[in-house]
Every structure is written in C-alpha cells, then in structure tokens.
Amino acid sequence: GAVVSQHPSRVICKSGTSVKIECRSLDFQATTMFWYRQFPKQSLMLMATSNEGSKATYEQGVEKDKFLINHASLTLSTLTVTSAHPEDSSFYICSARGQGRAQYFGPGTRLTVL
Amino acid sequence: KQEVTQIPAALSVPEGENLVLNCSFTDSAIYNLQWFRQDPGKGLTSLLLIQSSQREQTSGRLNASLDKSSGRSTLYIAASQPGDSATYLCAVPLKETSGSRLTFGEGTQLTVNP
Numbered sequence: 363g364a365v366v367s368q369h370p371s372r373v374i375c376k377s378g379t380s381v382k383i384e385c386r387s388l389d390f391q392a393t394t395m396f397w398y399r400q401f402p403k404q405s406l407m408l409m410a411t412s413n414e415g416s417k418a419t420y421e422q423g424v425e426k427d428k429f430l431i432n433h434a435s436l437t438l439s440t441l442t443v444t445s446a447h448p449e450d451s452s453f454y455i456c457s458a459r460g461q462g463r464a465q466y467f468g469p470g471t472r473l474t475v476l
Numbered sequence: 477k478q479e480v481t482q483i484p485a486a487l488s489v490p491e492g493e494n495l496v497l498n499c500s501f502t503d504s505a506i507y508n509l510q511w512f513r514q515d516p517g518k519g520l521t522s523l524l525l526i527q528s529s530q531r532e533q534t535s536g537r538l539n540a541s542l543d544k545s546s547g548r549s550t551l552y553i554a555a556s557q558p559g560d561s562a563t564y565l566c567a568v569p570l571k572e573t574s575g576s577r578l579t580f581g582e583g584t585q586l587t588v589n590p
Contacts, residue, residue: 368519392492403578405565406520425582455519465578467520 364390366458368468375446376476383441390431391436392458395476396465397429412439417474446475478503482566482581487557490589497551497584499566504544511540511551512565514583520565524551556588 365388375381385395396411398406410426412418412433418428428450430442439458443450451474457465479502487494499509508527512520524533524540526549532541539552549566563585567578 405582406578408577408579415557453517457495457520464522466522467512469519470517472517 364388364458364460364464364466366392366466366468368454368456368471370471371442371469372472372474374474374476377447378445380442380444381386381446381473383443383454385439385441385458385468385474387437387458387460387466390458390460390466391437392460393436394459395433395439396439396457396459397431397439398455398457400455400470406455409441443473446473448475451475478506478568478579480566480568480579480581482564482584484584485582486585486587488587488589491556491558493588494552494554495556495586497553497564497586499549499551499581501547501549501568501579503585504547506544506568508569509540509542509549510567510578511549511574512567514563514565516562523556523564553586556586558588558590561586 367386369384381411397409399409400406408421409424410418410420410431412431414433418431425457433439455470457467461463481500483498510525511523514520526533526542537554542549563583565583567580
C-alpha cells in the first residue's frame with residue numbers, strides 16, 4: 363500500500379521557537395495533502411488542506427500565520443508552527459491523497475512545547 | 477454540518493469474541509466512508525473504504541457495512557485477538573468534496589484481553 367512518512371516523529375522545543383514538520387509520500391504523487399491535529403483522547407481535527415503549487419486552505423479557527431503550510435512538490439508538504447507556545451503541544455498527523463479517493467496517513471509527529 | 481458519532485467509546489472483550497463497532501453520521505449524502513485504526517501515539521492505518529454505492533467491504537477478519545439511508549456503518553471484527561487492541565475511527569468526506577476533507581468520529585477504544 364501507499365506509504366506516507368513524517369519527520370520528525372517527536373520534537374521538544376522551547377516556547378517562542380518555530381518547528382517544521384515534513385510530510386512525504388514515498389511511493390506515489392500526492393496532489394493533495396492534509397494536516398490534522400489531535401489532542402489527547404480526542405479525534406483528529408482537520409487544520410488545513412494543501413494542493414501542490416497553491417496556497418493552503420485553512421479550516422475555521424486555524425491561524426494561517428501561525429501554522430505555515432508549504433506544498434512545494436507532489437511528494438512533500440511541510441507544516442511550520444511559528445512562535446510555538448505550550449498550547450500548541452499536540453499530535454500532528456498529515457495525510458496524502460493521490461489519484462484515488464483514499465487518504466493515506468503519516469505516523470504523526472508529537473510536538474511538546476516547554 | 478456533518479457530525480460523526482461512534483458508539484461505544486470504549487469496549488473491552490475477551491480474546492476470540494466477535495464484536496461490532498458502530499458509526500453514525502447525520503448527513504447521508506456521503507461519497508464514501510472509511511474505517512481507520514490508530515495505535516497509541518501513532519498515526520492512522522486505513523482498514524476499509526466503502527464507496528457510497530457499496531453495502532459492504534471485507535478484508536480478512538474485518539467486515540464493514542454501510543447503510544446510507546439510515547446514516548450508519550458498522551465494523552465487524554471476527555475472532556478478535558489481542559493485537560486488535562487499538563482505537564478505531566470512522567470518517568466521511570465533507571459533502572462538497574469527493575473524498576478529500578474528512579470528518580472523523582471520536583473513535584472506539586478497543587481492548588482485547590488474552
């Protein structure tokens with residue numbers, strides 16, 4: 363099946379710093395990538411949708427200047443959490459969709475902001 | 477607005493039992509429905525995807541059914557094993573898209589006891 367990777371798997375940073383998370387589709391071209399956020403014991407919440415070569419579409423309530431998304435190629439999307447604060451600590455998961463309808467999910471990135 | 481509900485929130489069964497997980501959605505005009513598995517602290521693994529024109533899908537010991545008119549889907553797990561312990565999530569795409577942005581249920585946390 364299709365494989366999606368995320369890097370890093372875990373990151374701890376100080377408050378005020380920026381963190382970049384990469385999402386890669388390893389064996390298919392992802393025309394659309396999605397970024398989700400998951401708080402403990404809660405389900406996934408979609409943050410934004412990105413199509414290769416165009417600006418990301420953010421869900422209501424998600425600050426686009428805080429969560430910068432770049433989808434520069436058909437196999438790579440990045441999420442940068444700028445000026446991170448403890449409340450940004452969460453589990454971030456990306457997914458990728460190719461020509462078919464199914465989404466394939468990355469393993470997630472655990473962000474802890476001290 | 478589409479809302480997805482999963483019942484029960486948690487389920488604990490002895491090994492070998494057959495079990496059913498339930499998913500309901502408020503807007504029956506869905507394009508498809510997808511079941512995922514999430515292990516603690518990990519990303520999602522897609523289990524089954526049912527198109528709106530299908531009634532069920534099977535993969536090994538898993539069988540998912542879909543009744544669009546009543547807004548329900550079930551995931552049937554036969555002969556459960558301790559390795560099946562995980563959180564199971566169902567998700568449907570938003571109506572105006574064809575399989576992209578997903579709305580997730582809260583999940584059912586399954587524990588299979590040896």
